Amino acid sequence: MDPAHTLATFGKPWNGQLGGHSVTSGPTPTGELNTIPRLLARNASVYGDKPAYREKEFGIWQSWNWKQVADEINALALGLLDMGLAEGDHVAIIGRNRPYFYWAMVAVQSCGAVPVPLYRDAVAEEMAYVLDHCSARFVIAEDQEQVDKVLEVQESLNMLEQVIYLDPRGMRKYDRTKLHDYKEVQAKGRASGLQAELDARLATQDFDTTCVMLYTSGTTGRPKGVVLSNRNIVKSGQAASEFDNLNVDDRVLAYLPMAWVGDFIFTVGQGYWTGFCVACPESPETMQADLREIGPTYFFAPPRYFEGLLTNVMIRMEDASPMKQRMFKKYMDFAREVGPKLLDGKPVTFGERMKYALGNILVYGPLKNTLGLSRTRVGYTAGEAIGPEIFDFYRSLGINLKQLYGQTEASVFVTVQPDGEVRADTVGVPAPGVELKISETGEVFYRSPGAFVEYYKNPESTADTKDPEGWVATGDAGFIEKDSGHLRIIDRAKDVGKMADGSMFAPKYVENKLKFYPNILEAVVFGNNREKCCAFINIDLSSVGNWAERNNIAYSSYQELAGHPQVLATVQEHVEAVNKSVAEDEMLSGCQVHRFCILHKQLDADDGELTRTQKVRRRIIEDKFKDIIDALYDGSEKISTETEVTYEDGRKGSIKATLELRDAKVFPTAAQRIAAE
Amino acid sequence: MTMAETYQTPDGRTIGGQVMEMKNITLRFGGVKAITDISFDIREGEIRAIIGPNGAGKSSMLNVMNGFYHPQEGEVWFHGKKRGPMKPHQIAKQGIARTFQNIALFSGMSTLDNIMTGRLTHMKTGILKQAMWWGPAEKEETENREVVEKVIDFLEIQSIRKTPVGRLPYGLQKRVELGRALAAEPKLLLLDEPMAGMNVEEKEDMSRFILDVNDEFGTTIALIEHDMGVVMDIADRVVVMDYGKKIGDGSPDEVRNNQDVIDAYLGVAHD
Numbered sequence: 001m002d003p004a005h006t007l008a009t010f011g012k013p014w015n016g017q018l019g020g021h022s023v024t025s026g027p028t029p030t031g032e033l034n035t036i037p038r039l040l041a042r043n044a045s046v047y048g049d050k051p052a053y054r055e056k057e058f059g060i061w062q063s064w065n066w067k068q069v070a071d072e073i074n075a076l077a078l079g080l081l082d083m084g085l086a087e088g089d090h091v092a093i094i095g096r097n098r099p100y101f102y103w104a105m106v107a108v109q110s111c112g113a114v115p116v117p118l119y120r121d122a123v124a125e126e127m128a129y130v131l132d133h134c135s136a137r138f139v140i141a142e143d144q145e146q147v148d149k150v151l152e153v154q155e156s157l158n159m160l161e162q163v164i165y166l167d168p169r170g171m172r173k174y175d176r177t178k179l180h181d182y183k184e185v186q187a188k189g190r191a192s193g194l195q196a197e198l199d200a201r202l203a204t205q206d207f208d209t210t211c212v213m214l215y216t217s218g219t220t221g222r223p224k225g226v227v228l229s230n231r232n233i234v235k236s237g238q239a240a241s242e243f244d245n246l247n248v249d250d251r252v253l254a255y256l257p258m259a260w261v262g263d264f265i266f267t268v269g270q271g272y273w274t275g276f277c278v279a280c281p282e283s284p285e286t287m288q289a290d291l292r293e294i295g296p297t298y299f300f301a302p303p304r305y306f307e308g309l310l311t312n313v314m315i316r317m318e319d320a321s322p323m324k325q326r327m328f329k330k331y332m333d334f335a336r337e338v339g340p341k342l343l344d345g346k347p348v349t350f351g352e353r354m355k356y357a358l359g360n361i362l363v364y365g366p367l368k369n370t371l372g373l374s375r376t377r378v379g380y381t382a383g384e385a386i387g388p389e390i391f392d393f394y395r396s397l398g399i400n401l402k403q404l405y406g407q408t409e410a411s412v413f414v415t416v417q418p419d420g421e422v423r424a425d426t427v428g429v430p431a432p433g434v435e436l437k438i439s440e441t442g443e444v445f446y447r448s449p450g451a452f453v454e455y456y457k458n459p460e461s462t463a464d465t466k467d468p469e470g471w472v473a474t475g476d477a478g479f480i481e482k483d484s485g486h487l488r489i490i491d492r493a494k495d496v497g498k499m500a501d502g503s504m505f506a507p508k509y510v511e512n513k514l515k516f517y518p519n520i521l522e523a524v525v526f527g528n529n530r531e532k533c534c535a536f537i538n539i540d541l542s543s544v545g546n547w548a549e550r551n552n553i554a555y556s557s558y559q560e561l562a563g564h565p566q567v568l569a570t571v572q573e574h575v576e577a578v579n580k581s582v583a584e585d586e587m588l589s590g591c592q593v594h595r596f597c598i599l600h601k602q603l604d605a606d607d608g609e610l611t612r613t614q615k616v617r618r619r620i621i622e623d624k625f626k627d628i629i630d631a632l633y634d635g636s637e638k639i640s641t642e643t644e645v646t647y648e649d650g651r652k653g654s655i656k657a658t659l660e661l662r663d664a665k666v667f668p669t670a671a672q673r674i675a676a677e
Numbered sequence: 678m679t680m681a682e683t684y685q686t687p688d689g690r691t692i693g694g695q696v697m698e699m700k701n702i703t704l705r706f707g708g709v710k711a712i713t714d715i716s717f718d719i720r721e722g723e724i725r726a727i728i729g730p731n732g733a734g735k736s737s738m739l740n741v742m743n744g745f746y747h748p749q750e751g752e753v754w755f756h757g758k759k760r761g762p763m764k765p766h767q768i769a770k771q772g773i774a775r776t777f778q779n780i781a782l783f784s785g786m787s788t789l790d791n792i793m794t795g796r797l798t799h800m801k802t803g804i805l806k807q808a809m810w811w812g813p814a815e816k817e818e819t820e821n822r823e824v825v826e827k828v829i830d831f832l833e834i835q836s837i838r839k840t841p842v843g844r845l846p847y848g849l850q851k852r853v854e855l856g857r858a859l860a861a862e863p864k865l866l867l868l869d870e871p872m873a874g875m876n877v878e879e880k881e882d883m884s885r886f887i888l889d890v891n892d893e894f895g896t897t898i899a900l901i902e903h904d905m906g907v908v909m910d911i912a913d914r915v916v917v918m919d920y921g922k923k924i925g926d927g928s929p930d931e932v933r934n935n936q937d938v939i940d941a942y943l944g945v946a947h948d
Contacts, residue, residue: 058826059838169831172892173689285836 034207035230037073037110039272044070047248047275053099056282056290064099066275072186076107077198079189080138083162083180087112087201090134090213094118094127094150095142097254097280100166100182102267104140109211112201113138116213116225117258120146126223128153130215134225134456135159140182143167147179207231212268213456214261216408225456226261226408236411236450237269239432243416244378250276250297255287261408262382266300269411291372299379303386306401309371310390331359332396339364339396344420364397373399380404380416385489387516388424395422403427405489409465409472410434411450415487426486436487442477442504443493477506479587490588495618497528503590505533507618510591513578518543519567520574522603524616525593526629534632535596536625537571538603559657562598568662571598575664583667592666595632597639599625600657606646632661686723686913693721695757696865696897697742702751704737711737712748713921719865724891725899726912728932730941733918735901736778739867742899743775744768756864770798772864776854776871778901784843788853791842792828795860796821828856831893832886848879855886859894866890868900872907880904884911905942909933917941 033039043052048067055062064072085091091108093115095101105115116134118127120142127149131139137159141147147165154160165171166182211230215223240246252271256263267278276298281290317328338352348356368374379394379401386403394401400419405427406412415436417428430436434448447470454462466472477496478489490496491508499505507525514523514537521540527533539562548555548564555561579592603609609621622629624643631639640658647653668676684692697719704712712734719725727735740746741753744765753760755771774795782791799821800807806814829835832852837845842853851871858866871887872880884907890896902908908915909929917925917932919941925932932938 058823058830059835060826169893170889282835283833289836289839 034234035109035202035205035209036106036211036233036268036272037202037205039234040066040070040073040106043272043275050248050275051277052271052275053102054277054279054294055099056280056286056293059282061279061293063277069099069103073103073107073110074198075186075189076103076182077110077189078192078194079185079187080107080111080113081194081198081201082188082192083138083185085111085113085138089113089138090116090136091138091140092116092118092131092134092136093140093258094120094146095140095166095258096120096284097256097258097263097267098142098166099278099280101140101142101258102254102278104164104182105212105264105268106272109205109209110198110202112205112209114210114213114227116215117264118215119257119259122149124149124152128156130223130225131160132157133223134213137161138164140164141166144170147171147174205230207234210453212264214259214264214408224458224461227453227456228261228411228450229453232411232450232452233265233269234273235433236265236413236448237271237273239449240265240413240416241270241274243418243432244298246270246274246276246298246378248275250274250377251279251294252276252298252300253279253281253287253291253294253296255281255284255291256300261412262300262406265412266298270298288372292370293372295372295375297375297377299373299376301379301381302383303381303390304384306381306386306390306394310393313367313371328363331363332393335359335364335396335398336392337396339398340392340422343395343398343400344422360398368397368399373397376400378402382406382427385512386424389516391424404431405487407474409452410446410448411452413450414444414446414448414474417486421484421486423486426481426484426488428487429485430487436480437471438479441493442479442490442496444474444476444478444487444489445471446474447471477504499527499533499590500529500531501590504587506588506591507533509588510535510578510582510593511616513581514574517574519547519570522610522616524603524618524621525591526622526632527591530633532594532633533591534629535575535593536621536628537575537596537598539567539571539598541602558602559600559655562600563657563660568598568660571596572662572664579664580667583669586669586671589667589669589672593664594666595661595663597628597632597659597661599628600641600659601643601645601655604645606648607644628659628661637661684720690722692723692913695719696721696755697899698754699738699742700752700754702738702741702748702753704734704741704746704748710921712741712918714751715918715921715923716751717916717923717926719897719899721897722891722895723897723913724887724911725897726908726915727899727901727918728903728905728908728915729918732920734921735918736869738918739775739869739899739901743773743867766798769861772862773867774858774861774863774865775867776851776858776869778869778873780847780850780854782842782850782854782857785841787839787841788834788837788845788856789825789829789839791853792825792856792860793821795828795857796824798861799824824862825860828859831859831889832856848875848882851875851879851883852886855883855890859890859896862894863896866896866898868898868902870901870903872902872904880907887911 033042043066049065051063052066052069053064091113093101093104108115116136118130139150141150141163147163150163162180163178164180164182164185168181207230209230211228211233213225213227215225252266254263254267271278279294281287317325334355338348338356341348342356376399379399381401382404391401402417402422404413404416406414413431414434415428416431434446437445439445451470451472475493476489477491477493478487480487490506495508497505505527510525511523514520519540520537522538524536525533541558544561544567548561553564561567575593575596582592583589605611609617611617627641628639638658638660642654642656644652644654686692695718700716702712702715727738729735737746741748744763747762800817802814802817806812829838834852837849842850855871872883875883887898888911891898912929914927915929915932916923917938924937924941925935
């Protein structure tokens, strides 16, 4: 390594001159910090000795400071130039969260090419589609597993030329003509003498240069390549960092898929803007232990993660000594009242404060430490609805967990919850710089600096999603609360219908509320073009079964338990509680469930009632159980029915049952109440 | 074959000269003959399998190889020298490590500590210095820990580093045991049924690790295995035993077509 040479661009002290653009003095010359490589250069000179990346390897946290990172990236960029990477090329990056791949993305950007991170668990055919679609000439892959997939599809790809791998294990006998070791590429780069060309390429980049291309996961149809410019990433990173006062001393754990926009924004967008430290776990399985060791100050996880964590806590508490259990229960009950108030800065009495402080020593502190969230100043969850109990649990512990609403096309941020205005049922106010509007059909549109450039090689989809004025359709239906200005997401726009009286019908909104009850596994609400809503319920056999066991209620099958009068009564209570909360929304009060029944069988993907990803197939269920739906609407109290089922071995059989159909109490809306009085 | 000879495997590896040679081994327990006059060799860098039906004497053979049993007749040659009567720990010091058919780990200790015990033969400082964490002992432990961490990384068991092995599922315990043997950096690795009681996925993983050990570190491996599919896939040469006698020896293909072997596995009437 020749430091004097490799540091020619990146290592020299910040002098306000970068890539030919002159910069006026000032602590953050935002005018010119318009690309990720320029942010890197700024960080290397301003925060040179601060840790930029950490990774646990061989049981020890290895770290790299910004100077070293700049040097590594520069070397890799030179190596890529040496291999013939051209401006505008696409480079696929396939690997788990490791510093080397984050560097690879910036190295590719430095060369004027476009990094395309892919999901590492994608199967070969999926990978082939994306590699072909973006005509990647270079692939940077993690290990033998990924290289094998790439080689498998290489035949069918005309463009693919070179594969760079990080971990050589198992590939001793592979043909080396197209395979290159990551570190050798860097070594060749250092010796290449192409610094001047790299500098020239860096100089031509600006806000409009493509920063990254991310493929949407594509639940419907083929994945689409979302092109995000430096403007999108840098501006979003800046706005979001300022929104939550993130600074160079923060730290995050990078454990979500690199191909996901959130990971890119948090680790690269915000990471490079603020210069904070990104830590990578030792392996995906050690994430929880590594989280605890790193203690991130800024943390993102999908609701699923928080749910799983809470379940673990509850299971382990059940095994704890009675003394600990009592203490946990007492203080958690107290925390649920006081914790969120403290976080939101609402008035709390001195006594309560003291009791909370004591609880913090005895319960909350140790628990947060176990969860690895002791230091978390800002936590976010997004992606789907989170159960209010789960949300409140973390907030009552004093963890500032908030929700945001975003998508790949927006460079994540559409709305975020500001501190002090956090609720489980909203997704917050428009993020800085974002404009929001709701169309007549209820669909949410936004316009923001983070709004994507285009879908790669797909002008029709681009035109469908983004209008000439820059408004982007989210595909989600929602509304803005009048009083608070918060956005609430109801459902996918295409699933939202109308009731017979013209009011909005949002089945998923009600179903989600029902499913937050542990006893209810699945719910299907009907009511499109009808006067009233009715619902099918599936009980959760493990949860209700557990309850039955504790109460000495014998049952032999799902069907029998589902028909038990006490179960029906419990579910009825849940439905009525949901109705009450639905009634509070003027727009959605029509979606209250008037009648329901507990189905005699569990909805199953084998019977075509659910998709393989466990999503309800509304239309098929509507056809299949037409007799029950008719009975729900004609007011009968019982119905005998017979349903065909497919067993796991493929044989078919049928279930006969007599179902009890129940009425649920509905509630008037606030306006109706006032009118009545 | 003579000692200098080398041969080429179908996948292009070059197998070197003899590492170990068993000459006319006979082992008796009282009046029972466990092994009768068996000879074969193991060559540098190869994966050598010993197969045979239950009670054929495979594990006894492995115990002879690592010096746990002393044969009444015959000679064991290791690296060109005839081996005298030695204790198993002395043989371990010569560079032979093994795993056991029934897992023999310290179940109350963590994965890390268990694998660390594999470094025992490489430790020179005394117990007192080690207990005091003093002087050369500290340096030595750091060096040994580095080797152990590389093994942990190699076997992808980082997530169970601190877990007591008693709490691990069977397949993982087997992997830890392999780790302990690897930590000794052996020249010859003996594996006694590394895949016994595993499901298909675990077997695939274990096969992968065995091949990778051989490929990455060039370790010579002798293994006993019941699963014929696995043996035929990963072994370079196979010794087949039945009732304490050698009934076949050669490449997997040769062995597969050997009539005696077919009889032993499918069963024929014994006179």
